[in-house]
Amino acid sequence: MTNHELRAEGxxxxxxxxxxxxxxxxxxxxxxTTVIVxxxxxxxxxxxRTLARLLRPTGGVVSLDQRPVQQYRxxxxxxxxxxxxxxxxxxxxxxxxxxxxxxxxxxxGLLGQRTAADSAAVAAALLATDxxxxxxxxxxxxxxxxxxxxWIAMALAQxxxxxxxxxxxxxxxxxxxIEVLDLLVxxxxxxxxxxxxxxxxLNLAARYADHLxxxxxxxxxAQGTPREVITTEIVRESFALESTIIEDPVSASPMVVPIGxxxxxx
Amino acid sequence: xxxxxxxxxxxxxxxVVLALxxxxxxxxxxxxIDLSSTLAALTGSGEGTDAMVVIDLRGPRTLIGLAAGLxxxxxxxxxxxxxxxxxxxxxxxxxxxxxxxxxxxAISVLGVSSVVGYVWFAFAGAALATVLVYLVGSGRSGAxxxxxxxxxxxxxxxxxxxxxxxxxxxLETLSQFRFWQVGSLTARDAGTVAVVLPFIAVGLLVAxxxxxxxxxxxxxxxxxxxxxxxxxxxxxAAATAIVLLCGGATAIAGPIVFVGLVVPHVARRLVGPDYxxxxxxxxxxxxxxxxxxxxxxxxxxxxxxxxxxxxxxxxGAPVLVALVRGSRVSAL
Amino acid sequence: MKRYILVSGAFLVxxxxxxxxxxxxxxxxxxxxxxxxxxxxxxDRFTVVRLRLPRLVLAVLVGACxxxxxxxxxxxxxxxxxxxxxxxxxxxxxxxxxGAFLLGxxxxxxxxxxxFAGALVVAAIITVLSWRNGISSxxxxxxxxxxAFLVQAFLGYLLTRADLKEAQGALVWLVGSIGTxxxxxxxxxxxLAGVLALSMLPLRPALRMLQLGDDTATGLGVSVTRxxxxxxxxxxxxxxxxxxxxxxxxFVAFVAGPIARRVVRSSEASLVASALVGAVVVVAADFLxxxxxxxxxxxxxxxxxxxxxxxxxxxxxxxxxxxxTA
Numbered sequence: 067m068t069n070h071e072l073r074a075e076g077x078x079x080x081x082x083x084x085x086x087x088x089x090x091x092x093x094x095x096x097x098x099t100t101v102i103v104x105x106x107x108x109x110x111x112x113x114x115r116t117l118a119r120l121l122r123p124t125g126g127v128v129s130l131d132q133r134p135v136q137q138y139r140x141x142x143x144x145x146x147x148x149x150x151x152x153x154x155x156x157x158x159x160x161x162x163x164x165x166x167x168x169x170x171x172x173x174x175g176l177l178g179q180r181t182a183a184d185s186a187a188v189a190a191a192l193l194a195t196d197x198x199x200x201x202x203x204x205x206x207x208x209x210x211x212x213x214x215x216x217w218i219a220m221a222l223a224q225x226x227x228x229x230x231x232x233x234x235x236x237x238x239x240x241x242x243x244i245e246v247l248d249l250l251v252x253x254x255x256x257x258x259x260x261x262x263x264x265x266x267x268l269n270l271a272a273r274y275a276d277h278l279x280x281x282x283x284x285x286x287x288a289q290g291t292p293r294e295v296i297t298t299e300i301v302r303e304s305f306a307l308e309s310t311i312i313e314d315p316v317s318a319s320p321m322v323v324p325i326g327x328x329x330x331x332x
Numbered sequence: 333x334x335x336x337x338x339x340x341x342x343x344x345x346x347x348v349v350l351a352l353x354x355x356x357x358x359x360x361x362x363x364x365i366d367l368s369s370t371l372a373a374l375t376g377s378g379e380g381t382d383a384m385v386v387i388d389l390r391g392p393r394t395l396i397g398l399a400a401g402l403x404x405x406x407x408x409x410x411x412x413x414x415x416x417x418x419x420x421x422x423x424x425x426x427x428x429x430x431x432x433x434x435x436x437x438a439i440s441v442l443g444v445s446s447v448v449g450y451v452w453f454a455f456a457g458a459a460l461a462t463v464l465v466y467l468v469g470s471g472r473s474g475a476x477x478x479x480x481x482x483x484x485x486x487x488x489x490x491x492x493x494x495x496x497x498x499x500x501x502x503l504e505t506l507s508q509f510r511f512w513q514v515g516s517l518t519a520r521d522a523g524t525v526a527v528v529l530p531f532i533a534v535g536l537l538v539a540x541x542x543x544x545x546x547x548x549x550x551x552x553x554x555x556x557x558x559x560x561x562x563x564x565x566x567x568x569a570a571a572t573a574i575v576l577l578c579g580g581a582t583a584i585a586g587p588i589v590f591v592g593l594v595v596p597h598v599a600r601r602l603v604g605p606d607y608x609x610x611x612x613x614x615x616x617x618x619x620x621x622x623x624x625x626x627x628x629x630x631x632x633x634x635x636x637x638x639x640x641x642x643x644x645x646x647x648g649a650p651v652l653v654a655l656v657r658g659s660r661v662s663a664l
Numbered sequence: 665m666k667r668y669i670l671v672s673g674a675f676l677v678x679x680x681x682x683x684x685x686x687x688x689x690x691x692x693x694x695x696x697x698x699x700x701x702x703x704x705x706x707x708d709r710f711t712v713v714r715l716r717l718p719r720l721v722l723a724v725l726v727g728a729c730x731x732x733x734x735x736x737x738x739x740x741x742x743x744x745x746x747x748x749x750x751x752x753x754x755x756x757x758x759x760x761x762x763g764a765f766l767l768g769x770x771x772x773x774x775x776x777x778x779x780f781a782g783a784l785v786v787a788a789i790i791t792v793l794s795w796r797n798g799i800s801s802x803x804x805x806x807x808x809x810x811x812a813f814l815v816q817a818f819l820g821y822l823l824t825r826a827d828l829k830e831a832q833g834a835l836v837w838l839v840g841s842i843g844t845x846x847x848x849x850x851x852x853x854x855x856l857a858g859v860l861a862l863s864m865l866p867l868r869p870a871l872r873m874l875q876l877g878d879d880t881a882t883g884l885g886v887s888v889t890r891x892x893x894x895x896x897x898x899x900x901x902x903x904x905x906x907x908x909x910x911x912x913x914x915f916v917a918f919v920a921g922p923i924a925r926r927v928v929r930s931s932e933a934s935l936v937a938s939a940l941v942g943a944v945v946v947v948a949a950d951f952l953x954x955x956x957x958x959x960x961x962x963x964x965x966x967x968x969x970x971x972x973x974x975x976x977x978x979x980x981x982x983x984x985x986x987x988x989t990a
Contacts, residue, residue, distance in 0.1 A: 120882055141885035149883025155742070157875040159929060171873050172885040178869030224884065419806060423813060468981045483980050485750045485809050489914055490973030496839045497966045500832070507828050514820040589813050639824075645817035652810035653793050656803050 069096050070146060070227055070260070071131055072117065078125035079109075079116050086112045087284050089126065094228070099254050099261040101271040104281035105305050110264045111152065111232055113281070117262065118149045118230045144172035148226030150217050152233050156205040162216050163201040166191050169223030191222035194256075195249060211242025218249060229253070231263040235270070243267070247274050268305075272296050272319045280304050296320035339603050346616045357394040357623050358386050361630045362637065392522040396584050397623040397640070399525060400517070401591060403532045403581035405618025406539045407574045408592020409599070409610050413546035414570045417480050418597070418655065422458075422578045423589030425480070426487030430461025431582035432513065433491040440498050440505035451528055455579030461487055462575050466567070515588035515641020517626050528580045535576030536615070542570055543608035550605065588641045590648025591621055597655060621647075668937065671928045675940035679724070682944060686951045687716050715844065722845045723950050723964070724943040725853050726906045727916060731942020732864070732935055733902035734917030735924070739871055740895055741801035747918035748787075748903040751808025754912035755815040756786025757904060761837040761911070762819055766826045773849070776908040779837070783904035786811060791896065840913030840965025842950050853909050860901050864935070867895055913965045915972025916945050922979070 073093040079086055086109045094100055094117070102110045115121045117128055119135045128135045130146065148169075156165060169191070170184040192198045195215045205213060214234055221229055231250070235243040247270065253259045265271045271278060272292040279289040282304035288295045301309045307324055310331065314321040325331070359370040365382050372378040373386035404422060411420035422428050434457030438444040444453070468483040499506040512519060545566045548556040553563050581588070599613035622640055625647060629638035734747050748754060760782020764770040770778065790811055794803035819838065823831045870891040873881040878888050903917060924937035946964060949971070953962035 115879075118883060120879055139885075140882075140887045144883060144885025147883070149879065151877065151879035151883065153877075154880050155875070155877035159925070165876075168873060168876060169884065171869060174869065176866050176869075178872075221883075230883075424809065464977070468977050481806060481809050482746070482750060483977060485812065486973045486976040486980070489750065489969055490977075493839060493914070493966045493969030493973070496835060497962065500835055500839075500963070501960075503828060503832060506832060506835070510820070510823045510831060514817070514824055589817070639821075642817050642821050645814055649810050649814035653807050656806045656810070657793070657796055 068227055071096065072128075072147070072228055072260070072262075074113075074117060074123075074126065074128045076126035077116060077123040077128060079112055079121055079123045085284070087116070087123075090284070090286060092117075092279070092286065092289075094260065094262055095277045096260055097254075097258050098276040099250065099274060100263070100277040100279065101275035102262070102264045102279045102281060103266070103268055103271045104287075108281045108304070109284040110281050114230055114232050114262065114264050115151075118147065118151075119143070120149075120151070141172040144224060144226070146227050148221040148224045148229045150214075150221055150229070150231040150234055152236070154217055156213075158206070160205055161201070162197060162203055162205065162208075162219075163188060163192070165205060165216060166197075166219045166223050169220040172224060187223045187225060191219040194222055194253070195219040209242065210238045211245045214238065214242070214246045215249060218246070218253075222253070226259075228260040228262070231261070233264050233266060236266060243270065250274070268296075268301075268322050269314070272321065273314060273317045292319050296322060339609055342602065343609075343612060343616065346613065346620070350616050350620050353620050353623050353627075354394055354398070357397065357627055358390050360627050361385070361390065362635050392520065392525060393517045393626065394623065395522060395525050396517045396520060397626050398619040399529060399532055400581040400585040400588065401619035401622030402615050403535065403577040403618075404588060404591040405595035405614035405621070406536060406611055407577040407581070409596040409607065409614045410539055410542065410546070410570045410574050410577075411592065412596050413542075413549060413607050413610075414567055415480055416550060416552075419481055419593065419652070421590060421593035422574070422581075423587060424593065425461075425465050425484035426491065427458050427461045427465070427574070427578045428582055428587030428589065429488040429491040429495075430459075430464070431455070431457040431579055432509075432587050433457050433495055434460070435512065435582075436495050436498055436505060436509055439508055440502045451524075451579075451583040454583035455531070455575065458579035458582060459575045461491070462571050462578070466571060512586045514639045515586040515644070516639035517585055517622070518637075518639075519586065520584050525584055528584050531576045532580040535573045535580065538569055538573040539577070539611055540608075542566065542573065543606075543611050546570075546607035547605075550607070586641060588622070589645050590652065591618055591644055593655075594648050594651045595621055597651070668928050668934070671924075672937050672940060675937065675944060679940060679944050679947065682947045682951065683720055683724070686720055686947060686955075687712050689951075689955060718845050718847060718850055719842050719950070720947065722850050722853065722909065723842050723946045725850070725857055726840075726842070726910045726913060727920075727943035727946030728939035729857055729860075729902040729906040729942070730913060730916040730946070731920030731924070731938040731940070732861075733899045733906070734919075734942070735921035735935060735938040736871065736895055736899035736902075737917070738921050739875055740892060740899070741804060742875075742877075743801055743805065746801065746805045747915075748783075748900065749912065749914045749917050750812070751805055752790060752810075752812035752815060753783050753787050753808075753900060753903050754907050754914065755812045755819075757783040757907035758837045758912050759815045759819045759822075760785070761908075762822050762834045765837065766822050766830055766834050775837075776849075779911075780904045780908040783907055784900060786815065787896070787900040836963070837911050839963050840907075840911040840968070841963035842910055842946075845909070849909065853905060856905050857902070860898055860905070864898055867891065867898065868935070871895060911963075911965060913946060913949075913968055915968045915976065916942050916949075919972055919975060920945065 071093065075091055076089050078088050090113065092113070102113060104110045112121065116123055119128065130138065130143070135143065166188050167180070167184065170180070170187060171178070174180070174184065192201060195218055197212070197215050197219055200208065200212060200216065205216065208216065235246055238246065250261050250263070251274065254261050275292055277289065278292045278295045280287045280295055280300055287304045288300050296311055298309055298311055301307055301322055309325055310323045311320050312323055313319075355370070358374060359365055359367055363385055365386060369378060369382045370386055373383040378386065408421050411422065411425060412418060431454040434453040435450050438450055438453040444450060464487055465480070465483055495509075499509060545561055548559050548561050549563065549566060556563050595614050595617045596610055598617055599610045603609040603613055622644065625643040626640035629640050629643050632638060737748050738746055757779040761775050761779040764775045764778035790804060790808045794800065794807045796803070823834065826834065870886050873884050873886045874888070874891060882888050906913065920938045920942040921934070924934045924941045928934050928937050945968065949967040950964040953964050953967045
C-alpha cells in the first residue's frame with residue numbers, strides 16, 4: 067500500500083439552500099482506521115460523501131496528495147479511493163463473482179476486457195473476505211452480513227489504498243456488524259488500507275477506531291483516540307446525552323453508558 | 333380566527349369568484365356582448381341574437397363546464413386520496429381512455445349516435461378502466477406513484493391502440509370521434525347534460541361522505557384499519573364515485589386531462605391535507621379552472637376557438653412539471 | 665456467459681425462421697412461395713425480393729433499435745418499467761411527424777426527419793425539466809408522462825383542424841407501421857443504426873457500472889453525469905431512428921429488455937439479446953398483422969400495443985403483489 071494524504075480544507079457543503087458543513091478541516095490519518103460518529107443530521111454522511119467526491123463543496127477543497135480531487139481523472143482516482151455507499155444497489159440476478167469483478171472497472175481499458183490481473187484480483191478479494199464459497203450465488207440470496215462482505219470484496223478488487231464506508235453496519239444485526247468490522251480491521255492491519263467509516267453505534271466506534279471524530283451540527287466537536295475523545299462532556303455536548311464512561315470489559319476501550327429518566331446511578 | 337372559520341371564509345370568497353367566472357362565461361366570446369345585455373338575457377328580459385347566444389349557446393357550455401369541472405376535480409381528489417399518489421388524475425390513470433374507447437365502440441360498432449346513448453358507454457368504459465387500474469395498482473402497500481402512473485399510461489396506450497384500429501378503418505367514426513377526443517364544452521346540449529347530472533350528483537355526495545375516511549386512509553392502510561376503518565369498503569365506495577364522476581364528465585365533455593391533478597393540489601396548498609376541505613374546495617376550483625380555460629379558448633384565436641381540453645392540457649402540464657420538480661424524491 | 669451465447673443463438677434461429685416464414689407466406693390461401701428459388705432469381709422473385717424482403721429487413725432494424733433503446737433507458741432510469749414509448753419520446757416523434765404532414769404539407773423522408781427531430785427535442789425537454797442537481801429517474805419518468813399527455817393533446821388538436829382524409833392519413837403516425845420501404849430508406853436506417861451501435865461500444869462498461877447506482881459508480885471512477893448524458897443521447901437516437909422510419913411501434917422497447925434478461929438470466933444489460941428479441945417481436949407482430957387476420961391489414965404498432973400493454977399491466981400487478989411496493 068502506498069502512502070496517501072487525503073484532506074479537506076475549509077470545506078463548505080450544502081444541499082439546495084441548506085448549509086450542512088461550514089469551513090471544516092480534516093486530515094485523514096494514513097494507514098489507520100478512522101471512524102466518524104455523531105447524532106442524526108450532524109453531517110457525518112455529508113462529510114464522507116464529500117471526501118468521496120460524491121458531493122462538491124461550495125467552498126474549500128478536498129485534496130489527495132496535495133492535488134484537488136476534482137483534478138484527478140475519474141478512473142485514476144478510483145484506483146486510490148474506494149467507496150461503499152449507504153444503500154448500494156445490486157442489479158437483479160447478479161452473482162457474487164460478477165459483482166466483485168465490477169470493482170475492476172477503474173483498471174480496465176476502454177472496451178472493458180477482462181485480463182488475468184483482473185481475475186487474480188477478484189480471487190484475492192474473495193479470499194480476503196471469506197466469500198469464495200459464495201462466488202456463484204446470487205446477491206439477493208445472501209444474508210445482510212454476507213452481502214456487506216461481498217460489497218467490501220468489490221471495493222477490495224479495486225485495490226484502492228483508501229476505503230470510505232458510509233454506515234456499513236446500519237442495517238445489520240449484531241453478529242454481522244462484528245463480522246464486517248473485524249474484516250475491516252483485517253484489511254487495515256494486513257494490507258495497510260486506510261479506512262474511513264461512518265458508524266452510528268458509539269461503542270462499536272470506540273472499539274474499532276484508531277482515530278475517532280465526533281461531529282455535531284456540521285462541526286467537528288472533537289477528534290483523537292477514543293480514550294481522548296469519549297468523555298462525559300463531549301457526549302453531552304454532541305449527543306445531548308447524559309452518560310457515564312466505563313472501560314469496555316472486553317476491549318478496554320471507553321464505553322458509554324447512557325443515563326435516562328428511569329435509569330440513573332442512585 | 334380559527335382555521336375552520338378561515339377556511340370557510342376563503343371558500344365563500346372562491347365561490348364568489350366562481351360566480352364571476354360564470355358570468356364571464358356568459359358574457360365573453362367571439363360575439364362581443366356587453367354586460368348589461370348579458371344580465372338582461374340571464375334574467376329573462378333579453379331579446380334578439382344576443383339573448384339567444386347567451387342562453388342557448390353559452391348556457392349549456394357553462395353548465396357543462398360547471399358539471400365536468402366539478403366532477404373531474406372531485407374525482408381527482410378521490411383518486412389521490414385512495415392511492416396516496418399525488419399524481420393521480422382521471423386522464424393520467426387511463427380512466428378517460430376507457431370511457432373514450434367504449435364511446436368509439438358505441439359509435440362505430442353499434443351505430444349509436446345520440447349522446448344519451450353514448451353516456452352509458454362512457455360510464456361502462458370508465459368503470460372498466462378504473463377496475464383495471466385498481467387491480468394493477470393495489471398491492472400490500474399500494475403502488476408507488478411511478479408504477480401507478482405507468483399503469484395508467486399503459487392502459488391508455490392499450491386502449492388508444494384499439495381506438496386507432498377502429499378509426500383507421502371507419503372514416504365516419506373518425507370524423508365524429510376526433511372532435512370529441514380533444515375535450516370540448518360545446519358538443520352537447522342542455523338536455524343531455526340533464527341526463528348525466530343525477531349521476532354526477534350521486535358521485536359528489538358519495539365523495540363528500542368519504543372525506544373523513546380518506547383522511548384516515550392517508551395515514552396508511554395499516555393505520556386506517558387500526559382506526560377502525562374498512563379499507564376495502566372505502567376503496568370500493570371511492571371507485572364507484574370515481575366511475576360516476578368521470579363517466580359523467582367524459583360523456584358530456586370528452587376526455588379532459590389534468591383538471592383532476594391540478595385542482596386538488598391547489599386546494600391542498602390553500603387548505604392543508606384535510607380531504608373534507610380538499611373536496612369542498614375542488615367543487616369550486618374545478619369549474620373555475622375549466623371555465624377559465626374555455627373562456628380563454630374563445631378569446632385567444634378569434635374568430636376561431638380552441639377547445640377547453642387543449643387549454644387545460646397546456647396549463648396543466650407545467651403545473652405537473654412544477655409539482656414533480658418541487659417535491660423531494662422520497663415524498664414520491 | 666455460455667448461457668448468454670446459447671440464448672442469443674436461439675433467438676437468432678427463431679428470427680431466421682420467422683424471417684423465412686414471412687418471406688414465404690403470402691395472403692390467406694395463397695400457396696407459399698419458394699423462398700430460396702425466389703432469392704436465386706426464380707418465379708416469385710418480385711413478391712419475395714421486392715415486396716417482402718425490404719419489409720422484413722426494416723422490421724428487423726426497427727426491432728433491434730427499439731430493443732436496445734428500451735434496455736438502455738431501463739438501465740439508466742433504474743426502472744424496468746420505464747421505456748421511451750411511455751415517457752413521451754415516441755409521442756414527440758408522432759406529433760412532429762403529424763405536424764409536418766398536416767401543417768407543413770410535407771411527405772416521405774421529410775416527415776421522417778421531422779419525427780427524428782421530434783423525438784430528440786422531446787427527450788431534451790424532459791431532460792432539462794427534470795434536471796435538478798442531476799437526473800432522478802422518478803422525475804424523468806413522471807415528467808415524461810406529463811409531456812406525453814401534452815403532446816397527445818397537441819396531436820388531437822392537429823387532427824381536428826385537418827380535413828377528414830388528411831386526418832386519416834395522419835393516423836398512421838399515431839400508430840407504428842412498416843409499410844413498403846425502399847432500399848435507400850433501409851440503407852440510411854442501417855447506417856445510422858450502425859453508427860450508434862459503434863458509439864455504444866465504449867459506453868457499455870459505464871452502463872454496467874451505472875447499474876450499481878450512481879454512488880458506487882462514482883466510487884469506481886465513472887463520470888456519472890457524462891456517461892448518463894451520452895447514454896441517453898444514444899438511446900434516444902436509437903428510438904428516434906425507429907420512430908422516424910416506422911412510427912411509434914409501442915411496447916417493443918419496453919418488453920425486449922425484460923424478456924431478454926429473463927431468458928438469459930443474467931444481470932447484464934444484454935444489449936445484443938435485447939436487439940434480437942426486439943427484432944423477433946417486430947417481425948412476428950408484423951407477420952401477424954399482415955397475414956393472420958385474413959384480408960385486414962393491421963399495423964404492427966397496434967399488434968404490439970394489444971400484446972404489450974396487457975403484459976406491462978401484468979408485470980406491474982405482479983410486482984405490486986410480491987413486493988408491496990414497486
